[in-house]
Amino acid sequence: LDRPTGNSVTINEVSEHTLEIITDSGEGAQKCAQIFGQTCAKMGNGVWTVEIIPAEIEPPHHTVTSTSGNIIRFGTHKITNWGDQSKLAIAFNDQVCLSRHRLGSFKDNCIILQESAWENHDDPNIRKMYAEAMQEMSSKNYRFIQVPIEEETLKIVDNPQLGKNMFALGLLAEIYQRDLAIIEKQIAHMFKKKPAKVTELNIELVKSGIAWARANLDFRFHVETIPPTDVRVVMNGNQAAALGAIAAGMEMCAMYPITPATSVSHELASIIENYGGIVHQAEDEIAAAGVALGASYGGKVALTVTSGPGMALKTEFLGLAIMTEIPLVVLDVQRGGPSTGLPTKVEQSDLLSAIYGQHGDAPRVVIAPRSIEECFHAMVTARRIAETFRCVVIVLTDANLATGVQQFTKPEFDVRWQQAPIDFSPVPEGLRPYDWDPQTGLSRRFVPGTPGGAHTVTGLAHDQFSNVSYHPESNELGCKMRSRKLAVFQSTLEPPEIHGDPEGDMLVVGWGSTQGAIEEAVDRARAGGLRVSTCQLTFMSPLEPGLKKIFSRFRKVMTVEINYSDTLGDPYITEETRRYGQLAWMLRAHTLVDVDCWTSCPGQPLRPNDIYNSIIAKSESGAPK
Amino acid sequence: MSSIPISLLDLEEHDACGLGAEDYQKKEGKWCAGCGDFGVLNAVKRLLAKHQIRPEKMAFISGIGCSSRFPHYVNAYGFHGIHGRALPIATGLKLARPDLDVFVVTGDGDCTSIGAGHWIHATRYNANMTVLLLDNNIYGLTKNQTSPTTPQGHPSNTSPRGSQLPALDPLQATLGVSNASFVAQTADWVPAHLYATIEAAYTHPGFSFVRVLQRCPKFTPDVFSANVKNPDLTELLVHEKGVNAPGLEKLFKATRVHDPKDLDGARTLAQRKDMLRLGVFFCDDSFPVYDEVRAVPPVTPEEKIQRLEKEFDRYAV
Numbered sequence: 001l002d003r004p005t006g007n008s009v010t011i012n013e014v015s016e017h018t019l020e021i022i023t024d025s026g027e028g029a030q031k032c033a034q035i036f037g038q039t040c041a042k043m044g045n046g047v048w049t050v051e052i053i054p055a056e057i058e059p060p061h062h063t064v065t066s067t068s069g070n071i072i073r074f075g076t077h078k079i080t081n082w083g084d085q086s087k088l089a090i091a092f093n094d095q096v097c098l099s100r101h102r103l104g105s106f107k108d109n110c111i112i113l114q115e116s117a118w119e120n121h122d123d124p125n126i127r128k129m130y131a132e133a134m135q136e137m138s139s140k141n142y143r144f145i146q147v148p149i150e151e152e153t154l155k156i157v158d159n160p161q162l163g164k165n166m167f168a169l170g171l172l173a174e175i176y177q178r179d180l181a182i183i184e185k186q187i188a189h190m191f192k193k194k195p196a197k198v199t200e201l202n203i204e205l206v207k208s209g210i211a212w213a214r215a216n217l218d219f220r221f222h223v224e225t226i227p228p229t230d231v232r233v234v235m236n237g238n239q240a241a242a243l244g245a246i247a248a249g250m251e252m253c254a255m256y257p258i259t260p261a262t263s264v265s266h267e268l269a270s271i272i273e274n275y276g277g278i279v280h281q282a283e284d285e286i287a288a289a290g291v292a293l294g295a296s297y298g299g300k301v302a303l304t305v306t307s308g309p310g311m312a313l314k315t316e317f318l319g320l321a322i323m324t325e326i327p328l329v330v331l332d333v334q335r336g337g338p339s340t341g342l343p344t345k346v347e348q349s350d351l352l353s354a355i356y357g358q359h360g361d362a363p364r365v366v367i368a369p370r371s372i373e374e375c376f377h378a379m380v381t382a383r384r385i386a387e388t389f390r391c392v393v394i395v396l397t398d399a400n401l402a403t404g405v406q407q408f409t410k411p412e413f414d415v416r417w418q419q420a421p422i423d424f425s426p427v428p429e430g431l432r433p434y435d436w437d438p439q440t441g442l443s444r445r446f447v448p449g450t451p452g453g454a455h456t457v458t459g460l461a462h463d464q465f466s467n468v469s470y471h472p473e474s475n476e477l478g479c480k481m482r483s484r485k486l487a488v489f490q491s492t493l494e495p496p497e498i499h500g501d502p503e504g505d506m507l508v509v510g511w512g513s514t515q516g517a518i519e520e521a522v523d524r525a526r527a528g529g530l531r532v533s534t535c536q537l538t539f540m541s542p543l544e545p546g547l548k549k550i551f552s553r554f555r556k557v558m559t560v561e562i563n564y565s566d567t568l569g570d571p572y573i574t575e576e577t578r579r580y581g582q583l584a585w586m587l588r589a590h591t592l593v594d595v596d597c598w599t600s601c602p603g604q605p606l607r608p609n610d611i612y613n614s615i616i617a618k619s620e621s622g623a624p625k
Numbered sequence: 626m627s628s629i630p631i632s633l634l635d636l637e638e639h640d641a642c643g644l645g646a647e648d649y650q651k652k653e654g655k656w657c658a659g660c661g662d663f664g665v666l667n668a669v670k671r672l673l674a675k676h677q678i679r680p681e682k683m684a685f686i687s688g689i690g691c692s693s694r695f696p697h698y699v700n701a702y703g704f705h706g707i708h709g710r711a712l713p714i715a716t717g718l719k720l721a722r723p724d725l726d727v728f729v730v731t732g733d734g735d736c737t738s739i740g741a742g743h744w745i746h747a748t749r750y751n752a753n754m755t756v757l758l759l760d761n762n763i764y765g766l767t768k769n770q771t772s773p774t775t776p777q778g779h780p781s782n783t784s785p786r787g788s789q790l791p792a793l794d795p796l797q798a799t800l801g802v803s804n805a806s807f808v809a810q811t812a813d814w815v816p817a818h819l820y821a822t823i824e825a826a827y828t829h830p831g832f833s834f835v836r837v838l839q840r841c842p843k844f845t846p847d848v849f850s851a852n853v854k855n856p857d858l859t860e861l862l863v864h865e866k867g868v869n870a871p872g873l874e875k876l877f878k879a880t881r882v883h884d885p886k887d888l889d890g891a892r893t894l895a896q897r898k899d900m901l902r903l904g905v906f907f908c909d910d911s912f913p914v915y916d917e918v919r920a921v922p923p924v925t926p927e928e929k930i931q932r933l934e935k936e937f938d939r940y941a942v
Contacts, residue, residue: 038942041942042942228942231941232941232942233937233940233941233942234940234942235940239940243933243936243937246929246933246936247929247933249926249929251721252717252720252721254717271936273921274924274932275924275929275932275933276921276922276923276924276929277921278720278919278921280716280717280720280919282713282746283742283743283745283746284742286710286713286743287710287712287713287716287742287743287746288713289713290706290710290712290713290714290716290717290743291713291714291716291717291720292717293713293714293717294686294704294713294714294715294716294717294718294719294720294721295717295718295720295721296717296721297704297714297717297718297721298717298718298721298722298725299721299722300721302717302721316707316710317707317710319707320706320707324704407942410937410941411937413930413933413934414930415926415927415929415930418926418929446702448681448683448684448702448718448722448725449681449682449722449724449725450681451679451681452681453681453702454651454680454681454700454701454702454703455702455703456651456685456696456697456699456702456703456704456705457703457704457705458697458704458705459705459706459707460705467697468697468705
């Protein structure tokens with residue numbers, strides 16, 4: 001690599017950096033970020049990228065609502081979350097920049113490379129907007145650097161909309177000392193279906209960005225890289241879940257479009273037919289569950305993919321699957337609620353409805369992957385549990401995992417991850433459709449096609465012959481056996497691992513996607529001398545064993561969650577009226593420990609720094625007995 | 626209730642699986658005496674015997690309602706699901722298991738009210754299944770509430786002064802859906818026609834929709850009494866490609882030659898309320914069948930792993 005020379009350039013050694021590329025939608029920020037992130041990953045850095053998505057498809061340009069882009073956090077070591085505020089940004093206009101400022105996305109002293117075309121634009125309205133935006137942002141100590149992004153791009157292409165992103169990539173390549181050969185390869189790969197000229201022009205644009213940065217910028221950041229020794233892949237959580245479904249051998253995904261889950265089906269739709277399966281886009285969420293259940297009834301453990309509002313609609317079908325003991329896997333990519341809520345934003349507020357949202361007693365398994373890599377493996381696990389226990393398995397991911405991009409070691413696939421062949425051997429005389437093992441509640445499923453097994457499954461209460469039965473003992477037995485399966489499954493689980501010491505002043509308990517941010521915050525608190533540990537739950541129903549014992553070794557237990565809870569001291573909020581975070585409710589009931597919580601529902605992933613501050617605040621407020 | 630006395634057809638019985646009509650009855654139907662559902666069950670049993678379908682090679686899917694108890698009484702795999710949602714289950718099953726014969730038994734509340742969305746779309750999917758709408762113009766199981774097909778003016782517990790709106794016509798609705806491929810109407814009081822219609826539906830490759838006009842002995846015993854008493858008020862649609870049952874033309878003076886491929890004619894006839902019409906309104910086996918167009922070649926687990934390895938190359942860093 002060519003290192004900048006001369007006294008005028010400062011090279012800042014950093015272990016990690018967070019930056020963002022913010023543009024109007026349609027200006028190619030995603031492509032720029034994707035190549036930059038892949039280049040970092042290939043060089044050996046840990047990377048986490050997050051998309052900034054406008055709510056509308058084509059919002060009016062050059063406004064605060066049109067912001068589209070990416071946040072990229074990369075470092076020498078593994079990166080597990082989006083981190084705290086950004087330290088550098090490239091903004092294609094003042095309004096998108098302002099929108100990020102208003103969200104508090106930039107750290108004080110953030111370096112902002114801003115398109116220079118607006119300050120002295122011919123249109124007085126644009127000049128005015130620019131001036132007002134700059135005035136508003138002057139409350140922070142940002143370092144603005146004017147960059148003639150469009151002007152430089154126009155030297156190479158006629159339409160700057162299709163080139164500014166690559167010029168920006170060049171700026172980043174120089175600022176962060178990225179390997180140009182890798183960038184060129186990534187560009188060639190991205191545009192391999194386009195004429196060679198497209199690749200050449202894009203590379204030329206990158207080089208012009210590099211040249212401009214070399215000539216004009218007085219700083220660089222150097223993030224040490226450790227070349228990887230294993231084969232890695234990089235993807236978002238929805239892609240990982242889709243590939244997990246394939247690896248699990250699922251041959252039916254029935255779905256209805258819903259943000260932020262839909263891209264799982266996009267990924268599947270493009271490849272699943274090469275794996276003997278299909279994606280069925282149903283007429284509604286209910287039908288999607290029904291088609292999946294019908295396919296599963298026919299012997300193909302099927303998947304339906306949805307988000308909160310869709311879960312609400314599927315509820316009755318989940319009850320039917322549970323009652324008839326037909327395996328079904330449901331992927332719920334959580335978003336903000338209630339109602340339409342925050343469709344594109346993250347929240348962890350489907351936990352209680354996923355576990356308990358049903359009339360009648362309807363035990364089901366709920367698992368919450370903690371990382372993008374776990375989104376892949378969770379599908380394999382879910383399929384297997386569903387099939388083994390003839391039950392419904394709900395996989396709870398969220399918008400943070402769905403759109404976050406991270407690299408992980410390429411899995412070593414195993415054919416045993418796929419569904420075992422259906423047992424079509426004739427049903428022995430006397431064996432009943434619900435011949436529950438009295439210990440475990442498990443029974444053989446007679447899939448249509450099995451000689452001697454013809455029976456009618458029903459959502460009505462039924463006896464072991466699957467006959468409709470309103471007999472008191474029969475109903476009690478059915479409830480008991482369906483519940484027993486969960487206890488049996490729980491007996492196969494290990495207690496959660498503790499990150500930190502096994503005892504101390506505070507245990508922070510999280511679940512699902514918040515693992516990276518919580519552990520980072522806890523590490524920071526421990527480095528500051530606090531006796532804090534954390535454990536991150538992934539099996540939510542049934543809960544992992546040993547929790548009460550683990551909790552007993554800490555003076556205080558607190559959940560950290562992305563959902564709503566009341567704050568003591570707010571009007572009317574007392575110990576009696578206080579509503580807790582969802583996991584906190586569960587853990588209080590489950591362990592009878594006075595579990596506290598710190599939750600937040602800003603529609604954004606939690607930031608390590610906010611969690612850290614909550615740990616400090618809760619530590620100071622004293623620990624209950 | 627009165628019924629036109631026509632003996633059921635003499636059916637040839639094959640010995641492929643050695644089961645006779647009565648062998649397909651798993652248990653006694655628990656409907657009210659005089660319920661039309663018994664007649665449909667009899668016709669279905671005879672169909673299964675005639676075609677010698679092995680019990681494990683077929684599935685009867687239903688929703689909720691009196692008619693949805695049907696699967697419990699048939700010696701076959703059955704799925705008695707939730708209200709209005711038999712069709713999605715049947716669609717999923719057929720996609721996963723095209724080797725199975727799939728029957729759906731649904732009622733007027735189940736299909737045309739709570740399940741109306743699925744009805745439209747299942748019609749359009751045109752997956753290969755036989756759908757029997759047992760339409761007695763009333764909610765029976767929940768005890769006498771107005772359904773979409775209840776005749777205007779007919780009183781019920783939810784419309785004590787009579788249903789306010791004209792009844793929804795399932796034939797018109799189904800014939801209005803793109804890719805509808807088989808639409809027929811028959812009646813519980815004409816067993817020979819009932820049987821022949823269900824058989825025509827069963828042999829049609831695609832989504833075969835049969836509306837069976839029925840009377841509920843408790844709540845709508847008289848809805849078709851005029852037609853039951855006087856066959857002249859009923860017109861039989863006849864065609865070489867339609868339903869043909871010997872003896873029927875002697876009974877029904879009014880017959881009309883109607884080519885089932887004539888969709889415009891079918892829609893016109895469905896719309897006319899001058900007479901009750903029984904027969905195949907529409908049948909076209911050239912339309913895309915969902916389980917066929919979505920069929921993909923099977924892939925072994927080993928092949929899947931090999932392909933997955935390559936798939937991950939797209940994501941390699």
